[in-house]
Amino acid sequence: MKTPLIILFIFISGLTYGQTEETSQYHRLTVYGKAEDNGNSFHRIDTTRYPNIPGNVKRLLTNGAGLFVSFKSNSEYVKAKWCVTSRGVSPNMTAIAYKGLDIYIKNKEGKWQFAGSGNPATKECNEYTLVDHMDSSEKEFLLYLPLYDEVKSLEVGVSNAAEFQELENPFKKQILVYGSSIAQGASASRPGLAYPAQLSRSTGLNFINLGLSGSAKIEPAVADMIAPMQADLFILDFVPNSTADIVAERTESFIKKIRSEHPETPIIIMQSLVRESGFWNQEVGERVRKQNEQIGIEFKKLQDQGIKNLYFIEGKDLLGDDHEGTVDGTHPTDVGFSRMLEKIQPIVLEVLKKHKII
Amino acid sequence: MKTPLIILFIFISGLTYGQTEETSQYHRLTVYGKAEDNGNSFHRIDTTRYPNIPGNVKRLLTNGAGLFVSFKSNSEYVKAKWCVTSRGVSPNMTAIAYKGLDIYIKNKEGKWQFAGSGNPATKECNEYTLVDHMDSSEKEFLLYLPLYDEVKSLEVGVSNAAEFQELENPFKKQILVYGSSIAQGASASRPGLAYPAQLSRSTGLNFINLGLSGSAKIEPAVADMIAPMQADLFILDFVPNSTADIVAERTESFIKKIRSEHPETPIIIMQSLVRESGFWNQEVGERVRKQNEQIGIEFKKLQDQGIKNLYFIEGKDLLGDDHEGTVDGTHPTDVGFSRMLEKIQPIVLEVLKKHKII
Numbered sequence: 001m002k003t004p005l006i007i008l009f010i011f012i013s014g015l016t017y018g019q020t021e022e023t024s025q026y027h028r029l030t031v032y033g034k035a036e037d038n039g040n041s042f043h044r045i046d047t048t049r050y051p052n053i054p055g056n057v058k059r060l061l062t063n064g065a066g067l068f069v070s071f072k073s074n075s076e077y078v079k080a081k082w083c084v085t086s087r088g089v090s091p092n093m094t095a096i097a098y099k100g101l102d103i104y105i106k107n108k109e110g111k112w113q114f115a116g117s118g119n120p121a122t123k124e125c126n127e128y129t130l131v132d133h134m135d136s137s138e139k140e141f142l143l144y145l146p147l148y149d150e151v152k153s154l155e156v157g158v159s160n161a162a163e164f165q166e167l168e169n170p171f172k173k174q175i176l177v178y179g180s181s182i183a184q185g186a187s188a189s190r191p192g193l194a195y196p197a198q199l200s201r202s203t204g205l206n207f208i209n210l211g212l213s214g215s216a217k218i219e220p221a222v223a224d225m226i227a228p229m230q231a232d233l234f235i236l237d238f239v240p241n242s243t244a245d246i247v248a249e250r251t252e253s254f255i256k257k258i259r260s261e262h263p264e265t266p267i268i269i270m271q272s273l274v275r276e277s278g279f280w281n282q283e284v285g286e287r288v289r290k291q292n293e294q295i296g297i298e299f300k301k302l303q304d305q306g307i308k309n310l311y312f313i314e315g316k317d318l319l320g321d322d323h324e325g326t327v328d329g330t331h332p333t334d335v336g337f338s339r340m341l342e343k344i345q346p347i348v349l350e351v352l353k354k355h356k357i358i
Numbered sequence: 359m360k361t362p363l364i365i366l367f368i369f370i371s372g373l374t375y376g377q378t379e380e381t382s383q384y385h386r387l388t389v390y391g392k393a394e395d396n397g398n399s400f401h402r403i404d405t406t407r408y409p410n411i412p413g414n415v416k417r418l419l420t421n422g423a424g425l426f427v428s429f430k431s432n433s434e435y436v437k438a439k440w441c442v443t444s445r446g447v448s449p450n451m452t453a454i455a456y457k458g459l460d461i462y463i464k465n466k467e468g469k470w471q472f473a474g475s476g477n478p479a480t481k482e483c484n485e486y487t488l489v490d491h492m493d494s495s496e497k498e499f500l501l502y503l504p505l506y507d508e509v510k511s512l513e514v515g516v517s518n519a520a521e522f523q524e525l526e527n528p529f530k531k532q533i534l535v536y537g538s539s540i541a542q543g544a545s546a547s548r549p550g551l552a553y554p555a556q557l558s559r560s561t562g563l564n565f566i567n568l569g570l571s572g573s574a575k576i577e578p579a580v581a582d583m584i585a586p587m588q589a590d591l592f593i594l595d596f597v598p599n600s601t602a603d604i605v606a607e608r609t610e611s612f613i614k615k616i617r618s619e620h621p622e623t624p625i626i627i628m629q630s631l632v633r634e635s636g637f638w639n640q641e642v643g644e645r646v647r648k649q650n651e652q653i654g655i656e657f658k659k660l661q662d663q664g665i666k667n668l669y670f671i672e673g674k675d676l677l678g679d680d681h682e683g684t685v686d687g688t689h690p691t692d693v694g695f696s697r698m699l700e701k702i703q704p705i706v707l708e709v710l711k712k713h714k715i716i
Contacts (some may be wrong), residue, residue, distance in 0.1 A: 091458060091477040094545065095449035096685060115638045117686040119449040133641040187452065187547060189685040189692075280463060280473045283491040306657070327454060327547040328475040334547075334682070334693040338634060 024079060025164060026155040029069035029178040031145070035165070035176060035208045035229050042067065042151035044210070052221040057212055064145030065184045066196055066209025070167040072140045075158030077132040078103060080118050083125040092187045092327045095120050099149040103130045104201070106140040110261040112201045117190055124152075124281070140167060144191035147184060148213070173357055174230050175199075178222070179237030182273065184211025187331040188307075195337050199348060202341075203358060207235075216241040218250035225255035231265055232357045234258060239272040239315075240330075244290035251298040257320040259307060266355050268348065271297055271315030273340065277329025284329075288315075296332040311351055313344055382437060383522060384513040387427035389503070390527040393566045393587050395535060400425065400509035402567070403583070410579040415570055422503030423542045424567025425556055428525040430498045433516030435490040436461060438476050441483040442507040448547045450685045457507040458615070460548040461488045464498040470559045473499075475548055498525060498558075502549035505542060508572070508582065529564040531715055532588050533557075533567055536580070537595030542569025545689040553695050557706060560699075561716060565593075569612070570690075575597040576608035581615035589623055590715045592616060597630040597673075598688075600646035609656040613665065622667060623670050626706065626712050629653055629673030631698065635687025640689075646673075668710055 022244060030340030039355035044067065049057040080101055090097040096102065101118030116131040145151050158164050160301060177183050177196045192198075196207035210226070216238035226234075236254075251269075258267060271292040278285030292315050299312050315339070318340050319325035325336030332340060352358045389400060396404035398605075402425065405416040438459055447456040454460065459476030474489040488501070503509050516522050534556045535541050543552030550556075554565035568584070574596035584592075597605060609627075616625060629650040636643030650673050657670050676698050677683035683694030690698060710716045 087706055088480055089453065091453035091479075093548075094452055094474070094685060095447065100449060113637070113681045114633055114634060114684070115687070117450070119686065121449075131635065131637045131638050135640060188544060189450075189547075193682065193691075266370070276472060277474055277489065279471070279492045280489050282493060323471045324551065324696075326472070327452060328477065329473070331550075335693040335696055338682075338693055 004013065018306040023160045024157040025160050026081065026157045026210070027071070027164060027166070028155055028330055029071060029166050031067050033067040033206070033208065035210065042145065042154070050225045053225055054215065054219060056215040057219070057222060058327070060212045060215055062102065062150040063148050063184070064151045064191070065194060065211055067145040067151070069143050069154070069156065070079040070141065070170055071156060071165060072138055072167055073158045073162050073164045074136050074138045075164070076134045076136055077129055077159065077161035079127065079129045079140060079157035080143070081125070081157065081193045082118070082154040083152040084146060086124050087149065089149065091184065092094070093148065094189055096190045097147050097185060097188055100190065101130065101145045101146065102192045103142050104142040104192060110162040112142055114192065137231060138163070140157045141333065142170065144197060146329065147188070147191050148186070148234065151347065156331055169206065171200050171204060173205045173232045174203055175207045175233040175235060176210055176226060176229060176231045177207055177235045178210040178216060178226060179235070180211060180216040181213035182211070182240060182332060183209065183216070183237045184213045185209070186213060187327045187333055188337055189334050192335055195340060198337065198341055199345065202345065203352065204347065205352070205358065207311060214241055216253045218242050218255070220250070220253065220287050223254045227257045227261040231262060233351065233355070234265065234267040235270065236267060237270040239270065239291050239295050242285070247291060247298060251295065252302060255302055255307065255310070264309060266309040266311060266351050268311045268313060268351060269295065270344070271295055273315050273318040273332070275330050276319065276323050276326045302326040309355070311347065313347055319341055364667040381518045382515040383518050384439065384515045384650045385429070385522060385524070386513055387429060387524050389425050389427060389562070391425040391566060393501045393532070393568065400503065400512070406581045407677065408579070411583055412573065412577060412579065413497065414573040415577070418542070418573055419664065420508040421506050421542070422509045422549070423505045423552060423569055424565070424687055425509070427501050427502040427512070427514065428524060428528055429514060429515045430525055431520050431522045432494050433520035434492045434494055435487055435517065436499060437485065437487045437515035438501065439474070439483070439485045439515065440512040441510040442478065442504060443510070443559055444482050444531065445507070448544065448607050450643070450689050451506065452547055454548045457504045458503050459488065459504065459589060460550045462500040462550060470500055472550065472623065495654055496521065497601060501554045502555060505546070505549050505552055506544070519634060520542040527564065529558050529562060531563045531590045533563055533565045533591040533593060534568055534584060534587060534589045535565055535593040535595065536568045536584060537576060537593070538574040538598040539571035539689060540569070540598060541567065541574070541595045542571045543567070544571060544635060544689055546695055547692050551692050551695060553698060556695065556699055557703065560703065561707070563710070563716065572599055575604055576600050576612045578608070578611065578615070581612045585615045585619040589620060591713070592623065592625045593628065594625065595605065597628065597649050597653050600649065601645070602652040605652040605656060607650060609653065610660060613660055613668070617665060624667040624669060624709050626669040626671060626709060627653060627657055628671045628702070631673050631690070633688050634677065634681050634684045637681065667713070669705065671702055
């Protein structure tokens with residue numbers, strides 16, 4: 001009796017395996033969240049167009065921060081297959097945020113509601129079921145790409161029996177957020193919780209993530225890249241990566257370069273959040289104080305020159321007052337980001353309304 | 359001229375290296391946060407004393423969740439050298455939370471204020487400066503051990519010129535928190551943000567972390583272990599890991615075992631938080647609904663039997679209502695934990711006051 005049983009077992013195993021493969025359809029989708037079209041690329045910007053930007057900036061623009069796909073389906077599950085690089089995860093981030101995915105579904109109130117994460121394994125190519133055992137009503141999905149890794153490929157899988165349709169980008173207009181690791185999303189727990197992505201879901205507008213971890217240094221070549229881009233609003237959150245000297249040296253020409261291409265577009269300039277480590281580390285505390293003082297001076301200088309539609313967000317209290325909003329003294333956790341948004345979102349909304357963008 | 363220059367370079371390098379080593383003093387300290395004394399061990403409990411508890415429980419009790427050391431010093435920096443295992447970090451956690459450290463300093467208002475993290479490298483033994491460039495006033499420190507890894511060794515380093523003194527455990531009494539991964543600390547961003555640790559800092563009491571990721575299954579052997587332990591309050595948060603059937607089968611005898619050793623000690627029983635994934639995944643939604651219904655039935659049954667000093671915390675809305683409080687649909691982020699604490703802390707405080715524990 002032994003042989004037939006083994007054959008039966010192999011047969012059943014094969015069948016099950018075959019079924020799983022057979023019953024899923026996989027799709028490659030248009031990647032949204034980019035400042036300008038670059039075809040099917042998973043890079044935020046096609047940096048071959050901008051040979052003069054620094055190497056670090058080029059490298060970081062290959063990271064998936066702010067990128068997403070959108071589709072509708074009545075599948076009872078959504079899977080993803082995706083490949084990233086082999087590099088390790090920063091100790092202050094989750095692998096889900098760094099090299100994973102998360103997915104939102106439009107709920108009955110018309111709001112994007114979190115539904116599941118795509119957990120990466122410790123290898124380059126991953127396969128994961130983000131949400132399962134749903135009812136078979138048609139739903140709209142929003143799936144975010146990794147914040148800190150370069151995506152090499154992405155396929156979205158649903159049941160073979162289900163309907164599937166790619167959707168247009170659900171967000172309108174275009175707001176460019178140029179900033180540091182904090183804008184890029186360190187240390188949100190998952191991609192959809194980076195603060196530009198949160199602003200997109202709450203306003204219905206495209207907040208384009210141009211966060212460049214450690215490398216938002218206001219370089220002229222970056223001004224040359226950003227200034228001609230389509231933009232309804234600029235949010236400039238570069239101070240955390242730029243010394244007071246760099247802020248003094250480069251801010252005025254950076255803003256003027258934008259103004260040369262966008263005479264009226266509103267520009268919000270943010271101070272650095274106050275680094276929690278700086279309450280103890282006197283060097284850090286003093287550095288941030290100088291950076292924030294200098295950006296205030298630059299802002300005033302530009303205003304005094306008659307440059308209009310400039311707005312300023314203070315860094316003070318951006319993380320609340322209990323000192324529990326960061327993972328490492330610098331990078332906001334989801335708590336830190338939610339407190340930042342409590343402060344900056346009303347200001348952003350006010351500017352958007354004043355300029356009739358919403 | 360080449361040779362002397364090279365020699366000079368080696369000499370300076372050696373000197374710098376030597377100085378760093380020379381100017382730091384390293385200390386091995388008493389590890390607090392344990393339910394019972396087990397000497398110098400970095401295990402939460404000496405499981406050789408409890409041979410009947412399940413293997414998974416034994417393994418998890420080697421994790422550092424809730425363990426900490428305390429000292430005072432006027433050093434301008436605090437370093438740590440620590441060794442953990444080689445195992446990887448869960449994709450829903452940061453390495454800082456899983457195998458790293460974080461440090462708090464008592465501020466001028468007498469509150470523990472976050473000061474820095476100990477970032478692990480991707481290796482077993484780490485060395486990191488948690489906080490640097492402080493003024494030289496004397497300060498009290500609280501340093502938390504990793505939530506999910508087994509610590510093999512820990513040495514705290516301060517300037518050789520500084521004073522250093524180990525401190526007594528700053529927390530009083532003993533509250534046992536028996537629960538799942540959520541109690542163990544997944545997915546707080548760092549060790550000090552696990553909810554029992556947050557309760558300790560806000561109340562001044564020892565909330566002992568007996569969170570057992572995936573393995574809080576109300577086993578009789580675990581009841582036999584926990585029941586005789588010193589406790590001023592029990593918080594039982596085991597529902598997330600226990601099916602409705604297990605809850606039905608084991609809760610009554612578990613509570614009665616505790617009552618046999620602690621006739622009057624208050625016991626708080628928590629429902630499971632509502633898993634965010636369960637708003638879409640019908641199987642998960644139904645499983646949690648049944649678990650929570652069953653623990654309610656067990657609670658009522660015990661009350662009806664005249665067992666006093668039992669309290670109940672509902673799982674509903676523990677994570678707020680915007681569905682943004684988890685990293686993966688199950689495990690709270692710092693946002694999720696802060697919302698949990700908004701709900702459970704007032705109840706815990708009320709019970710503590712009612713029973714004159716604070």
